[in-house]
Amino acid sequence: MTSNHDYLTAARRTITMEAEALTALTERLDEQFIRACELILQTRGRVVVTGMGKSGHVGNKIAATLASTGTPSFFMHPGEASHGDLGMITRQDIIIALSNSGETHEIIALLPAIKRLGIGVIAITGQVESTLGQEADAALDSGVDVEACPLNLAPTSSTTTALVLGDALAIALLEARGFSAEDFAFSHPGGSLGKRLLLKVADIMQTGDRVPRVGADASLQEALLEMTRKGMGMTTITSTEGHLLGVYTDGDLRRTFERQLDLHSARIRDVMHSGGKTIDPGALAAEALFRMEQAQITSLIVAEQDGPILGVVHMHDLLRAGVA
Structure with missing residues:
Protein backbone atom coordinates (compact mmCIF):
# COMPACT_ATOMS: atom_id res chain seq x y z
CA MET A 1 0.00 0.00 0.00
CA THR A 2 1.44 3.39 -0.99
CA SER A 3 0.67 6.84 0.33
CA ASN A 4 1.35 10.38 -0.84
CA HIS A 5 1.55 11.61 2.74
CA ASP A 6 4.73 13.58 3.43
CA TYR A 7 5.97 11.83 6.55
CA LEU A 8 9.26 13.70 6.69
CA THR A 9 7.60 17.10 6.57
CA ALA A 10 5.33 16.13 9.47
CA ALA A 11 8.29 14.80 11.45
CA ARG A 12 10.46 17.87 10.84
CA ARG A 13 7.60 20.22 11.72
CA THR A 14 7.05 18.34 14.99
CA ILE A 15 10.72 18.44 15.93
CA THR A 16 11.00 22.12 15.04
CA MET A 17 7.94 23.05 17.08
CA GLU A 18 9.19 21.15 20.12
CA ALA A 19 12.65 22.68 19.79
CA GLU A 20 11.07 26.14 19.71
CA ALA A 21 9.07 25.28 22.83
CA LEU A 22 12.30 24.34 24.61
CA THR A 23 13.97 27.58 23.55
CA ALA A 24 11.07 29.51 25.04
CA LEU A 25 11.32 27.39 28.18
CA THR A 26 14.97 28.34 28.63
CA GLU A 27 14.07 32.01 28.53
CA ARG A 28 11.33 31.54 31.18
CA LEU A 29 13.50 29.96 33.85
CA ASP A 30 13.53 32.20 36.91
CA GLU A 31 13.70 32.29 40.70
CA GLN A 32 11.00 29.62 40.91
CA PHE A 33 13.47 27.06 39.54
CA ILE A 34 16.07 28.12 42.12
CA ARG A 35 13.41 27.83 44.82
CA ALA A 36 12.51 24.31 43.66
CA CYS A 37 16.15 23.21 43.81
CA GLU A 38 16.59 24.64 47.29
CA LEU A 39 13.45 22.94 48.55
CA ILE A 40 14.63 19.57 47.29
CA LEU A 41 18.14 20.01 48.72
CA GLN A 42 16.61 20.89 52.11
CA THR A 43 14.41 17.79 52.07
CA ARG A 44 15.47 15.07 54.49
CA GLY A 45 13.18 12.51 52.89
CA ARG A 46 12.42 11.60 49.29
CA VAL A 47 11.01 13.33 46.26
CA VAL A 48 7.58 11.93 45.45
CA VAL A 49 6.58 12.58 41.84
CA THR A 50 2.95 12.37 40.78
CA GLY A 51 0.92 13.01 37.66
CA MET A 52 -2.00 11.62 35.64
CA GLY A 53 -2.05 10.33 32.07
CA LYS A 54 0.80 11.55 29.90
CA SER A 55 2.02 13.70 32.78
CA GLY A 56 2.25 10.52 34.82
CA HIS A 57 4.45 8.86 32.22
CA VAL A 58 6.71 11.90 32.24
CA GLY A 59 6.67 11.90 36.04
CA ASN A 60 7.79 8.27 36.13
CA LYS A 61 10.83 9.17 34.06
CA ILE A 62 11.61 12.23 36.17
CA ALA A 63 11.50 10.13 39.35
CA ALA A 64 13.82 7.55 37.80
CA THR A 65 16.29 10.22 36.67
CA LEU A 66 16.31 11.90 40.07
CA ALA A 67 16.87 8.58 41.84
CA SER A 68 19.79 7.64 39.59
CA THR A 69 21.52 10.99 40.05
CA GLY A 70 21.60 11.21 43.83
CA THR A 71 18.10 12.42 44.75
CA PRO A 72 16.04 9.59 46.34
CA SER A 73 12.73 9.60 44.48
CA PHE A 74 9.76 7.47 43.45
CA PHE A 75 6.56 7.86 41.45
CA MET A 76 3.13 7.78 43.09
CA HIS A 77 0.00 7.43 40.97
CA PRO A 78 -2.45 10.13 42.12
CA GLY A 79 -5.47 7.89 41.56
CA GLU A 80 -4.05 5.19 43.79
CA ALA A 81 -2.87 7.78 46.32
CA SER A 82 -6.42 8.61 47.33
CA HIS A 83 -7.08 4.91 47.93
CA GLY A 84 -4.24 4.18 50.31
CA ASP A 85 -0.98 4.93 48.56
CA LEU A 86 -0.83 8.33 50.23
CA GLY A 87 0.52 6.34 53.18
CA MET A 88 3.81 6.01 51.30
CA ILE A 89 4.51 9.69 51.93
CA THR A 90 6.23 10.88 55.11
CA ARG A 91 6.46 14.36 56.61
CA GLN A 92 10.12 14.54 55.51
CA ASP A 93 9.25 14.15 51.81
CA ILE A 94 8.49 16.68 49.11
CA ILE A 95 6.07 16.43 46.16
CA ILE A 96 6.64 17.22 42.50
CA ALA A 97 3.20 17.36 40.88
CA LEU A 98 2.79 17.47 37.09
CA SER A 99 -0.35 18.79 35.43
CA ASN A 100 -0.40 20.75 32.21
CA SER A 101 -3.71 22.38 33.06
CA GLY A 102 -2.94 22.68 36.75
CA GLU A 103 -6.52 21.56 37.42
CA THR A 104 -6.23 17.76 37.12
CA HIS A 105 -8.88 16.46 39.53
CA GLU A 106 -6.82 13.61 40.99
CA ILE A 107 -3.91 15.98 41.73
CA ILE A 108 -6.03 18.78 43.21
CA ALA A 109 -7.85 16.27 45.43
CA LEU A 110 -4.53 15.34 47.06
CA LEU A 111 -3.51 18.87 47.97
CA PRO A 112 -5.48 19.18 51.27
CA ALA A 113 -3.99 15.94 52.62
CA ILE A 114 -0.50 16.95 51.50
CA LYS A 115 -0.88 20.35 53.11
CA ARG A 116 -2.04 18.78 56.39
CA LEU A 117 1.22 16.83 56.48
CA GLY A 118 3.13 20.07 56.00
CA ILE A 119 4.84 18.71 52.87
CA GLY A 120 6.23 21.07 50.26
CA VAL A 121 4.85 20.97 46.72
CA ILE A 122 6.68 21.78 43.50
CA ALA A 123 4.40 22.17 40.50
CA ILE A 124 5.36 21.55 36.89
CA THR A 125 2.44 23.03 35.03
CA GLY A 126 1.53 24.85 31.87
CA GLN A 127 -0.70 27.22 33.86
CA VAL A 128 1.12 28.78 36.80
CA GLU A 129 -2.03 30.74 37.70
CA SER A 130 -4.00 27.49 38.09
CA THR A 131 -5.04 25.93 41.38
CA LEU A 132 -1.95 23.72 41.44
CA GLY A 133 0.33 26.62 40.54
CA GLN A 134 -1.12 28.83 43.26
CA GLU A 135 -0.97 26.14 45.95
CA ALA A 136 2.60 25.11 45.15
CA ASP A 137 5.65 26.32 47.06
CA ALA A 138 7.44 26.62 43.71
CA ALA A 139 5.72 26.60 40.33
CA LEU A 140 7.75 25.76 37.21
CA ASP A 141 6.17 27.00 34.01
CA SER A 142 6.13 24.24 31.36
CA GLY A 143 3.54 26.02 29.21
CA VAL A 144 3.65 26.08 25.41
CA ASP A 145 1.91 28.33 22.94
CA VAL A 146 0.82 25.42 20.78
CA GLU A 147 1.18 21.65 20.79
CA ALA A 148 3.09 19.98 17.98
CA CYS A 149 -0.07 17.99 17.31
CA PRO A 150 -1.76 19.63 14.27
CA LEU A 151 -5.07 19.45 16.16
CA ASN A 152 -3.43 21.19 19.13
CA LEU A 153 -4.87 18.43 21.31
CA ALA A 154 -2.41 15.58 21.92
CA PRO A 155 0.17 16.43 24.61
CA THR A 156 3.39 16.73 22.63
CA SER A 157 5.32 19.97 23.10
CA SER A 158 3.95 20.30 26.63
CA THR A 159 5.15 16.85 27.71
CA THR A 160 8.56 17.58 26.19
CA THR A 161 8.96 20.78 28.18
CA ALA A 162 7.83 19.04 31.38
CA LEU A 163 10.31 16.22 30.79
CA VAL A 164 13.16 18.62 30.13
CA LEU A 165 12.33 20.61 33.27
CA GLY A 166 12.66 17.36 35.21
CA ASP A 167 16.03 16.69 33.61
CA ALA A 168 17.13 20.25 34.38
CA LEU A 169 16.21 19.76 38.04
CA ALA A 170 18.08 16.46 38.22
CA ILE A 171 21.27 17.85 36.69
CA ALA A 172 21.19 21.07 38.72
CA LEU A 173 20.84 18.97 41.89
CA LEU A 174 23.53 16.53 40.75
CA GLU A 175 26.00 19.37 40.36
CA ALA A 176 24.97 21.00 43.65
CA ARG A 177 25.55 17.71 45.50
CA GLY A 178 28.92 17.10 43.84
CA PHE A 179 27.61 13.77 42.54
CA SER A 180 30.46 11.81 40.91
CA ALA A 181 30.78 9.07 38.30
CA GLU A 182 31.46 6.60 41.12
CA ASP A 183 28.24 7.67 42.88
CA PHE A 184 26.37 7.17 39.61
CA ALA A 185 27.87 3.72 39.22
CA PHE A 186 26.49 2.53 42.56
CA SER A 187 22.99 3.21 41.24
CA HIS A 188 23.77 1.30 38.03
CA PRO A 189 25.68 -1.85 39.07
CA GLY A 190 24.14 -4.05 36.40
CA GLY A 191 24.97 -4.33 32.73
CA SER A 192 27.73 -2.70 30.75
CA LEU A 193 27.17 0.73 32.32
CA GLY A 194 27.94 -0.57 35.79
CA LYS A 195 30.98 -2.42 34.54
CA ARG A 196 32.34 0.64 32.80
CA LEU A 197 31.87 2.74 35.94
CA LEU A 198 32.82 0.31 38.70
CA LEU A 199 35.36 -2.13 37.30
CA LYS A 200 38.99 -1.31 38.10
Whole structure:
Protein backbone atom coordinates (compact mmCIF):
# COMPACT_ATOMS: atom_id res chain seq x y z
CA MET A 1 0.00 0.00 0.00
CA THR A 2 1.44 3.39 -0.99
CA SER A 3 0.67 6.84 0.33
CA ASN A 4 1.35 10.38 -0.84
CA HIS A 5 1.55 11.61 2.74
CA ASP A 6 4.73 13.58 3.43
CA TYR A 7 5.97 11.83 6.55
CA LEU A 8 9.26 13.70 6.69
CA THR A 9 7.60 17.10 6.57
CA ALA A 10 5.33 16.13 9.47
CA ALA A 11 8.29 14.80 11.45
CA ARG A 12 10.46 17.87 10.84
CA ARG A 13 7.60 20.22 11.72
CA THR A 14 7.05 18.34 14.99
CA ILE A 15 10.72 18.44 15.93
CA THR A 16 11.00 22.12 15.04
CA MET A 17 7.94 23.05 17.08
CA GLU A 18 9.19 21.15 20.12
CA ALA A 19 12.65 22.68 19.79
CA GLU A 20 11.07 26.14 19.71
CA ALA A 21 9.07 25.28 22.83
CA LEU A 22 12.30 24.34 24.61
CA THR A 23 13.97 27.58 23.55
CA ALA A 24 11.07 29.51 25.04
CA LEU A 25 11.32 27.39 28.18
CA THR A 26 14.97 28.34 28.63
CA GLU A 27 14.07 32.01 28.53
CA ARG A 28 11.33 31.54 31.18
CA LEU A 29 13.50 29.96 33.85
CA ASP A 30 13.53 32.20 36.91
CA GLU A 31 13.70 32.29 40.70
CA GLN A 32 11.00 29.62 40.91
CA PHE A 33 13.47 27.06 39.54
CA ILE A 34 16.07 28.12 42.12
CA ARG A 35 13.41 27.83 44.82
CA ALA A 36 12.51 24.31 43.66
CA CYS A 37 16.15 23.21 43.81
CA GLU A 38 16.59 24.64 47.29
CA LEU A 39 13.45 22.94 48.55
CA ILE A 40 14.63 19.57 47.29
CA LEU A 41 18.14 20.01 48.72
CA GLN A 42 16.61 20.89 52.11
CA THR A 43 14.41 17.79 52.07
CA ARG A 44 15.47 15.07 54.49
CA GLY A 45 13.18 12.51 52.89
CA ARG A 46 12.42 11.60 49.29
CA VAL A 47 11.01 13.33 46.26
CA VAL A 48 7.58 11.93 45.45
CA VAL A 49 6.58 12.58 41.84
CA THR A 50 2.95 12.37 40.78
CA GLY A 51 0.92 13.01 37.66
CA MET A 52 -2.00 11.62 35.64
CA GLY A 53 -2.05 10.33 32.07
CA LYS A 54 0.80 11.55 29.90
CA SER A 55 2.02 13.70 32.78
CA GLY A 56 2.25 10.52 34.82
CA HIS A 57 4.45 8.86 32.22
CA VAL A 58 6.71 11.90 32.24
CA GLY A 59 6.67 11.90 36.04
CA ASN A 60 7.79 8.27 36.13
CA LYS A 61 10.83 9.17 34.06
CA ILE A 62 11.61 12.23 36.17
CA ALA A 63 11.50 10.13 39.35
CA ALA A 64 13.82 7.55 37.80
CA THR A 65 16.29 10.22 36.67
CA LEU A 66 16.31 11.90 40.07
CA ALA A 67 16.87 8.58 41.84
CA SER A 68 19.79 7.64 39.59
CA THR A 69 21.52 10.99 40.05
CA GLY A 70 21.60 11.21 43.83
CA THR A 71 18.10 12.42 44.75
CA PRO A 72 16.04 9.59 46.34
CA SER A 73 12.73 9.60 44.48
CA PHE A 74 9.76 7.47 43.45
CA PHE A 75 6.56 7.86 41.45
CA MET A 76 3.13 7.78 43.09
CA HIS A 77 0.00 7.43 40.97
CA PRO A 78 -2.45 10.13 42.12
CA GLY A 79 -5.47 7.89 41.56
CA GLU A 80 -4.05 5.19 43.79
CA ALA A 81 -2.87 7.78 46.32
CA SER A 82 -6.42 8.61 47.33
CA HIS A 83 -7.08 4.91 47.93
CA GLY A 84 -4.24 4.18 50.31
CA ASP A 85 -0.98 4.93 48.56
CA LEU A 86 -0.83 8.33 50.23
CA GLY A 87 0.52 6.34 53.18
CA MET A 88 3.81 6.01 51.30
CA ILE A 89 4.51 9.69 51.93
CA THR A 90 6.23 10.88 55.11
CA ARG A 91 6.46 14.36 56.61
CA GLN A 92 10.12 14.54 55.51
CA ASP A 93 9.25 14.15 51.81
CA ILE A 94 8.49 16.68 49.11
CA ILE A 95 6.07 16.43 46.16
CA ILE A 96 6.64 17.22 42.50
CA ALA A 97 3.20 17.36 40.88
CA LEU A 98 2.79 17.47 37.09
CA SER A 99 -0.35 18.79 35.43
CA ASN A 100 -0.40 20.75 32.21
CA SER A 101 -3.71 22.38 33.06
CA GLY A 102 -2.94 22.68 36.75
CA GLU A 103 -6.52 21.56 37.42
CA THR A 104 -6.23 17.76 37.12
CA HIS A 105 -8.88 16.46 39.53
CA GLU A 106 -6.82 13.61 40.99
CA ILE A 107 -3.91 15.98 41.73
CA ILE A 108 -6.03 18.78 43.21
CA ALA A 109 -7.85 16.27 45.43
CA LEU A 110 -4.53 15.34 47.06
CA LEU A 111 -3.51 18.87 47.97
CA PRO A 112 -5.48 19.18 51.27
CA ALA A 113 -3.99 15.94 52.62
CA ILE A 114 -0.50 16.95 51.50
CA LYS A 115 -0.88 20.35 53.11
CA ARG A 116 -2.04 18.78 56.39
CA LEU A 117 1.22 16.83 56.48
CA GLY A 118 3.13 20.07 56.00
CA ILE A 119 4.84 18.71 52.87
CA GLY A 120 6.23 21.07 50.26
CA VAL A 121 4.85 20.97 46.72
CA ILE A 122 6.68 21.78 43.50
CA ALA A 123 4.40 22.17 40.50
CA ILE A 124 5.36 21.55 36.89
CA THR A 125 2.44 23.03 35.03
CA GLY A 126 1.53 24.85 31.87
CA GLN A 127 -0.70 27.22 33.86
CA VAL A 128 1.12 28.78 36.80
CA GLU A 129 -2.03 30.74 37.70
CA SER A 130 -4.00 27.49 38.09
CA THR A 131 -5.04 25.93 41.38
CA LEU A 132 -1.95 23.72 41.44
CA GLY A 133 0.33 26.62 40.54
CA GLN A 134 -1.12 28.83 43.26
CA GLU A 135 -0.97 26.14 45.95
CA ALA A 136 2.60 25.11 45.15
CA ASP A 137 5.65 26.32 47.06
CA ALA A 138 7.44 26.62 43.71
CA ALA A 139 5.72 26.60 40.33
CA LEU A 140 7.75 25.76 37.21
CA ASP A 141 6.17 27.00 34.01
CA SER A 142 6.13 24.24 31.36
CA GLY A 143 3.54 26.02 29.21
CA VAL A 144 3.65 26.08 25.41
CA ASP A 145 1.91 28.33 22.94
CA VAL A 146 0.82 25.42 20.78
CA GLU A 147 1.18 21.65 20.79
CA ALA A 148 3.09 19.98 17.98
CA CYS A 149 -0.07 17.99 17.31
CA PRO A 150 -1.76 19.63 14.27
CA LEU A 151 -5.07 19.45 16.16
CA ASN A 152 -3.43 21.19 19.13
CA LEU A 153 -4.87 18.43 21.31
CA ALA A 154 -2.41 15.58 21.92
CA PRO A 155 0.17 16.43 24.61
CA THR A 156 3.39 16.73 22.63
CA SER A 157 5.32 19.97 23.10
CA SER A 158 3.95 20.30 26.63
CA THR A 159 5.15 16.85 27.71
CA THR A 160 8.56 17.58 26.19
CA THR A 161 8.96 20.78 28.18
CA ALA A 162 7.83 19.04 31.38
CA LEU A 163 10.31 16.22 30.79
CA VAL A 164 13.16 18.62 30.13
CA LEU A 165 12.33 20.61 33.27
CA GLY A 166 12.66 17.36 35.21
CA ASP A 167 16.03 16.69 33.61
CA ALA A 168 17.13 20.25 34.38
CA LEU A 169 16.21 19.76 38.04
CA ALA A 170 18.08 16.46 38.22
CA ILE A 171 21.27 17.85 36.69
CA ALA A 172 21.19 21.07 38.72
CA LEU A 173 20.84 18.97 41.89
CA LEU A 174 23.53 16.53 40.75
CA GLU A 175 26.00 19.37 40.36
CA ALA A 176 24.97 21.00 43.65
CA ARG A 177 25.55 17.71 45.50
CA GLY A 178 28.92 17.10 43.84
CA PHE A 179 27.61 13.77 42.54
CA SER A 180 30.46 11.81 40.91
CA ALA A 181 30.78 9.07 38.30
CA GLU A 182 31.46 6.60 41.12
CA ASP A 183 28.24 7.67 42.88
CA PHE A 184 26.37 7.17 39.61
CA ALA A 185 27.87 3.72 39.22
CA PHE A 186 26.49 2.53 42.56
CA SER A 187 22.99 3.21 41.24
CA HIS A 188 23.77 1.30 38.03
CA PRO A 189 25.68 -1.85 39.07
CA GLY A 190 24.14 -4.05 36.40
CA GLY A 191 24.97 -4.33 32.73
CA SER A 192 27.73 -2.70 30.75
CA LEU A 193 27.17 0.73 32.32
CA GLY A 194 27.94 -0.57 35.79
CA LYS A 195 30.98 -2.42 34.54
CA ARG A 196 32.34 0.64 32.80
CA LEU A 197 31.87 2.74 35.94
CA LEU A 198 32.82 0.31 38.70
CA LEU A 199 35.36 -2.13 37.30
CA LYS A 200 38.99 -1.31 38.10
CA VAL A 201 42.09 -2.29 36.16
CA ALA A 202 43.19 -4.38 39.16
CA ASP A 203 40.02 -6.46 38.81
CA ILE A 204 40.82 -7.72 35.32
CA MET A 205 44.58 -7.40 34.74
CA GLN A 206 46.85 -10.37 34.08
CA THR A 207 49.35 -10.97 36.92
CA GLY A 208 52.17 -13.28 37.95
CA ASP A 209 53.35 -15.82 35.41
CA ARG A 210 50.71 -14.64 32.92
CA VAL A 211 52.60 -11.38 32.41
CA PRO A 212 55.07 -11.58 29.49
CA ARG A 213 58.47 -10.41 30.68
CA VAL A 214 62.16 -10.89 29.92
CA GLY A 215 65.35 -9.30 31.19
CA ALA A 216 67.28 -6.70 29.24
CA ASP A 217 70.04 -9.19 28.44
CA ALA A 218 67.66 -11.71 26.89
CA SER A 219 68.11 -12.55 23.25
CA LEU A 220 65.53 -11.48 20.74
CA GLN A 221 64.73 -15.15 20.20
CA GLU A 222 63.96 -15.59 23.92
CA ALA A 223 61.71 -12.52 23.81
CA LEU A 224 59.80 -13.91 20.83
CA LEU A 225 59.28 -17.24 22.61
CA GLU A 226 57.91 -15.35 25.64
CA MET A 227 55.54 -13.38 23.42
CA THR A 228 54.30 -16.62 21.84
CA ARG A 229 53.78 -18.34 25.18
CA LYS A 230 51.81 -15.48 26.74
CA GLY A 231 49.81 -14.61 23.60
CA MET A 232 49.53 -10.86 24.15
CA GLY A 233 51.44 -9.73 21.09
CA MET A 234 54.07 -8.08 23.27
CA THR A 235 56.50 -8.59 26.09
CA THR A 236 57.77 -6.31 28.82
CA ILE A 237 61.47 -5.89 29.45
CA THR A 238 62.19 -5.49 33.15
CA SER A 239 65.07 -4.81 35.50
CA THR A 240 66.16 -7.32 38.13
CA GLU A 241 63.92 -5.41 40.59
CA GLY A 242 60.93 -5.81 38.31
CA HIS A 243 60.74 -2.23 37.06
CA LEU A 244 59.71 -1.55 33.47
CA LEU A 245 62.59 -0.82 31.11
CA GLY A 246 60.79 -1.17 27.80
CA VAL A 247 58.39 -3.12 25.63
CA TYR A 248 58.62 -5.13 22.43
CA THR A 249 55.57 -5.78 20.26
CA ASP A 250 54.49 -7.59 17.11
CA GLY A 251 54.87 -4.30 15.28
CA ASP A 252 58.46 -4.01 16.49
CA LEU A 253 59.10 -7.53 15.17
CA ARG A 254 58.07 -6.52 11.67
CA ARG A 255 60.42 -3.55 11.83
CA THR A 256 63.20 -5.84 13.10
CA PHE A 257 62.82 -8.06 10.03
CA GLU A 258 63.10 -4.99 7.84
CA ARG A 259 66.46 -4.24 9.50
CA GLN A 260 67.55 -7.84 8.74
CA LEU A 261 68.88 -8.42 12.26
CA ASP A 262 69.97 -11.88 13.39
CA LEU A 263 67.27 -13.19 15.73
CA HIS A 264 69.79 -15.39 17.55
CA SER A 265 72.46 -12.80 18.28
CA ALA A 266 70.37 -9.64 18.68
CA ARG A 267 69.62 -8.58 22.27
CA ILE A 268 66.19 -7.34 23.24
CA ARG A 269 67.65 -4.19 24.81
CA ASP A 270 68.88 -3.17 21.34
CA VAL A 271 65.46 -3.35 19.67
CA MET A 272 62.98 -2.60 22.44
CA HIS A 273 61.08 0.64 22.93
CA SER A 274 62.28 2.27 26.14
CA GLY A 275 59.60 2.83 28.73
CA GLY A 276 56.02 2.00 27.83
CA LYS A 277 52.46 3.11 28.43
CA THR A 278 51.38 2.32 31.97
CA ILE A 279 48.22 2.64 34.03
CA ASP A 280 47.58 2.59 37.76
CA PRO A 281 45.82 -0.55 39.09
CA GLY A 282 43.21 1.66 40.76
CA ALA A 283 42.18 3.31 37.49
CA LEU A 284 38.83 2.48 35.95
CA ALA A 285 38.89 -0.26 33.33
CA ALA A 286 37.01 2.19 31.09
CA GLU A 287 39.99 4.55 31.31
CA ALA A 288 42.27 1.73 30.17
CA LEU A 289 40.02 1.21 27.16
CA PHE A 290 40.12 4.93 26.37
CA ARG A 291 43.92 5.05 26.55
CA MET A 292 44.30 2.00 24.32
CA GLU A 293 41.97 3.45 21.72
CA GLN A 294 43.75 6.81 21.80
CA ALA A 295 47.19 5.24 21.42
CA GLN A 296 45.96 2.51 19.04
CA ILE A 297 47.50 -0.24 21.15
CA THR A 298 46.10 -3.47 22.60
CA SER A 299 47.68 -3.59 26.07
CA LEU A 300 48.84 -1.44 28.96
CA ILE A 301 51.41 -2.21 31.63
CA VAL A 302 49.96 -1.92 35.12
CA ALA A 303 52.22 -0.25 37.67
CA GLU A 304 52.05 2.34 40.38
CA GLN A 305 54.20 5.44 39.98
CA ASP A 306 57.91 4.49 40.12
CA GLY A 307 56.94 0.99 41.22
CA PRO A 308 57.54 -2.46 39.74
CA ILE A 309 55.25 -4.03 37.16
CA LEU A 310 52.10 -5.40 38.79
CA GLY A 311 50.46 -6.80 35.68
CA VAL A 312 49.24 -6.22 32.15
CA VAL A 313 45.73 -5.41 30.97
CA HIS A 314 44.97 -6.49 27.42
CA MET A 315 42.09 -5.55 25.14
CA HIS A 316 40.89 -9.15 25.41
CA ASP A 317 40.55 -8.66 29.18
CA LEU A 318 38.35 -5.65 28.60
CA LEU A 319 36.24 -7.56 26.08
CA ARG A 320 35.75 -10.50 28.45
CA ALA A 321 34.73 -8.12 31.22
CA GLY A 322 32.15 -6.42 28.99
CA VAL A 323 33.88 -3.04 29.16
CA ALA A 324 34.89 -2.78 25.51
